[in-house]
Amino acid sequence: xxxxxxxxxxRDVRAMVADPRWAxxxxxxxxxxxxxxxxxxxDGSCWLFGTHARWYRLDRxxxxxHLSAPPALPHVxxxxxxxxxxxxxxxLVPAGPDFAIESGSTQGFVGPDVPxxxxxxxxxxxxxxxxxxxxxFPLPAGPFHDVFAADVAGTVAAVWATIMWCAYAPAFDGNExxxxxxxxxxxxPLPGDEWVRWLPPVPLDALVSLYAERMLARPGEAGAxxxxxxxxxxxxTASALRADARFxxxxxxxxxxxxxxxxxxxxxxxxxxxxxxxxAWLARRPPHLAVATLSETSPGEHFRHRLYDLVDALGxxxxxxxxxxxxxxxxxxxxxxxxxxxVTAGVVPLLYPWMDDEMRRSFYVALTDRAHPLxxxxxxxxxxxxxxxPSGRDTAAALLGAAYATGLAWxxxxxxxxxxxxxxxxxxxxxxxxxxxxxxxPGLTVTREFHxxxxxxxxxxx
Numbered sequence: 001x002x003x004x005x006x007x008x009x010x011r012d013v014r015a016m017v018a019d020p021r022w023a024x025x026x027x028x029x030x031x032x033x034x035x036x037x038x039x040x041x042x043d044g045s046c047w048l049f050g051t052h053a054r055w056y057r058l059d060r061x062x063x064x065x066h067l068s069a070p071p072a073l074p075h076v077x078x079x080x081x082x083x084x085x086x087x088x089x090x091x092l093v094p095a096g097p098d099f100a101i102e103s104g105s106t107q108g109f110v111g112p113d114v115p116x117x118x119x120x121x122x123x124x125x126x127x128x129x130x131x132x133x134x135x136x137f138p139l140p141a142g143p144f145h146d147v148f149a150a151d152v153a154g155t156v157a158a159v160w161a162t163i164m165w166c167a168y169a170p171a172f173d174g175n176e177x178x179x180x181x182x183x184x185x186x187x188x189p190l191p192g193d194e195w196v197r198w199l200p201p202v203p204l205d206a207l208v209s210l211y212a213e214r215m216l217a218r219p220g221e222a223g224a225x226x227x228x229x230x231x232x233x234x235x236x237t238a239s240a241l242r243a244d245a246r247f248x249x250x251x252x253x254x255x256x257x258x259x260x261x262x263x264x265x266x267x268x269x270x271x272x273x274x275x276x277x278x279x280a281w282l283a284r285r286p287p288h289l290a291v292a293t294l295s296e297t298s299p300g301e302h303f304r305h306r307l308y309d310l311v312d313a314l315g316x317x318x319x320x321x322x323x324x325x326x327x328x329x330x331x332x333x334x335x336x337x338x339x340x341x342x343v344t345a346g347v348v349p350l351l352y353p354w355m356d357d358e359m360r361r362s363f364y365v366a367l368t369d370r371a372h373p374l375x376x377x378x379x380x381x382x383x384x385x386x387x388x389x390p391s392g393r394d395t396a397a398a399l400l401g402a403a404y405a406t407g408l409a410w411x412x413x414x415x416x417x418x419x420x421x422x423x424x425x426x427x428x429x430x431x432x433x434x435x436x437x438x439x440x441x442p443g444l445t446v447t448r449e450f451h452x453x454x455x456x457x458x459x460x461x462x
Contacts, residue, residue: 005080006047006055006070009037013049017094031088040083041076045358047083050092052291053099054308057356058086065092066356067304069311072324097288101252105245106309108171108401108426109178110196111393111433114244119177121240122159126181129155129233136226140213143206145187152185158210158230162237164202166247166254169401169408171426172197191420196430198422201408204296205278207234211261212277215269227272228265234258246401253292257281299413300354306402306409307332307355313402316395320387322377327388329355329362330374335407335423337367339416347414354413379428389429393436400429 016022016033025033039047046058047070057068065088071077137154139145144157160182164170172179174195192198211234215227238254241247258281261267271280278296285293294302307328314324314331336344336351344367352360366374377388390396407423410416421427 002074002078004074004077005039006049006077009039010049010055013037013094014053014099017096017099022094023096027090027093031090031093034093035085035088036082038083038086038088039080041071042079043076046086047080048086048088048092050088051094051098052101053094053103054305056092057358059356061357065089066354067301067308068356068359069308069325069328072311072315072318073321074318095287097286098290101288101291102245102248104168104247104249105398106168106313106402106405107246107394107397108169108404109167109176109246110171110173110400110430111397111436113173113176114178116177118240118243119181122163122178122237123181125233125236125240126156126159129153129159137214137230140209142209143202144210147187148185149187154210154214154230155233156182156185158207158233159237161202161207161210162234162254163241163247164199165204165207166238166241166250167201168246168250169405170199170201171400171404171422172199193421195434196422196427198404198418198420198426200418201295204281204293208278208281211258212268212272215272215277221266224265224269227268228262231258231261231265235262249289249292253285253289256286256289257284260284295409295412299409303351303406303409303413304354306406307359310399310402310406313395313399314388316390317388322387325359326362326374327377329359330366330377331403331425332406332410333363333366333374334378335403335425336410338424339407339411339419347410347416350414351410379424382428383431384425384428389432393433396429396432396436400426400433403429 013034022030034048034050037048041047045060048056048065050056054067055070056065058064059066134151134153139148139150139152139154139157144154144161147160148157163178174192174197176197179190179197190197190199211227211230214230215223217223218226235255235258238247238251238258242251242255261281268277268280271277282293282296290297291305294305310331311324311328314327317324317327332351336347340347348363348367351363355363362374365372366377369375376385383389390399404423404426407426408418411418
């Protein structure tokens with residue numbers, strides 16, 4: 001049994017932060033306690049386990065601590081030793097509540113379906129709320145007109161927007177019931193193919209607009225009542241979704257933001273008049289849920305967290321001697337090269353500041369050196385190398401989800417449009433999951449209360 005310095009330090013810091021006395025310590029004492037637990041790896045790199053219960057690596061070029069997934073190779077972890085005292089930025093010192101948040105799941109919705117009890121609760125909401133008059137809840141101008149038919153009620157868009165905002169990685173099996181129930185409302189087929197729907201995330205701005213627009217549509221109490229009903233629908237949808245770990249962290253954040261608006265419909269009246277409802281909602285998000293809204297507040301930090309998840313999802317690669325950190329950097333390079341068609345100059349400089357020096361180096365050589373061994377990690381003929389494909393369905397779904405979420409994150413950071421048929425790395429995992437799906441035959445499932453205006457299955461054809 002080899003000593004694992006990273007596991008030992010993580011266990012020690014978690015126990016220390018969980019102690020009730022931690023919150024009573026002055027800031028300098030907490031920083032000193034974390035500094036005393038910094039590790040040095042055999043290559044001289046320094047690591048600390050800090051805020052958000054994640055690892056940070058000291059960049060040997062710019063001198064900053066970068067959020068970065070730790071080494072996974074056993075010989076590196078066992079050789080790590082305590083490092084000399086280092087200055088720890090206050091933002092990296094755990095406050096306590098940030099360690100309590102559940103990390104959720106990085107799985108995409110390909111392979112494991114959304115649990116039936118979740119889809120049934122959403123279906124019940126759709127059936128109940130679609131009866132509300134379109135006069136009170138019309139579909140407002142904006143992004144949802146690109147998704148839904150013009151005569152669809154705004155309540156349908158609110159349920160859809162909540163699902164897409166809460167999803168860690170909105171890549172869905174083409175036969176996913178949670179999508180099928182929207183079939184009759186869509187203006188056009190969803191992006192993707194008959195197997196996977198690669199959906200774009202819905203920004204908080206778009207979701208909030210459905211609520212704020214109703215508040216401004218009618219004067220006084222009438223507008224507040226309509227807005228309160230819309231916020232209540234968001235809360236009910238998020239409450240149903242949080243039963244699935246792939247939705248839970250962001251659903252919890254949304255409940256904290258929208259819940260007060262549903263309970264007190266007049267709450268955001270001044271913010272609506274000032275066009276600042278989004279800011280009002282984000283201000284209500286508790287600090288320990290900050291990571292769940294990073295895509296809204298800091299695209300760069302959001303990218304860091306998604307790349308961290310991708311490294312974690314590649315942990316199985318150590319069985320073949322591969323370094324998950326280097327592999328993740330190579331797979332990122334593969335997606336960037338494919339999406340930009342090799343014209344990477346406008347993208348790469350925007351990603352470098354958010355990676356530590358080792359990840360930057362791996363990313364660079366994978367991008368520029370065709371003969372480098374890291375190029376062997378890239379998908380070929382639509383499949384990943386056998387050593388990178390997880391053996392189990394759940395781990396394959398987690399890698400697909402992390403790869404897709406990382407792709408969406410770097411696209412958001414660099415202003416790049418996500419490819420409508422998915423990123424090469426995530427797409428390369430589909431073939432390994434198609435025969436392990438909960439449902440095997442694409443088809444459209446609706447309730448008798450839904451009016452099917454088109455041939456069954458139209459949703460699944462691009």
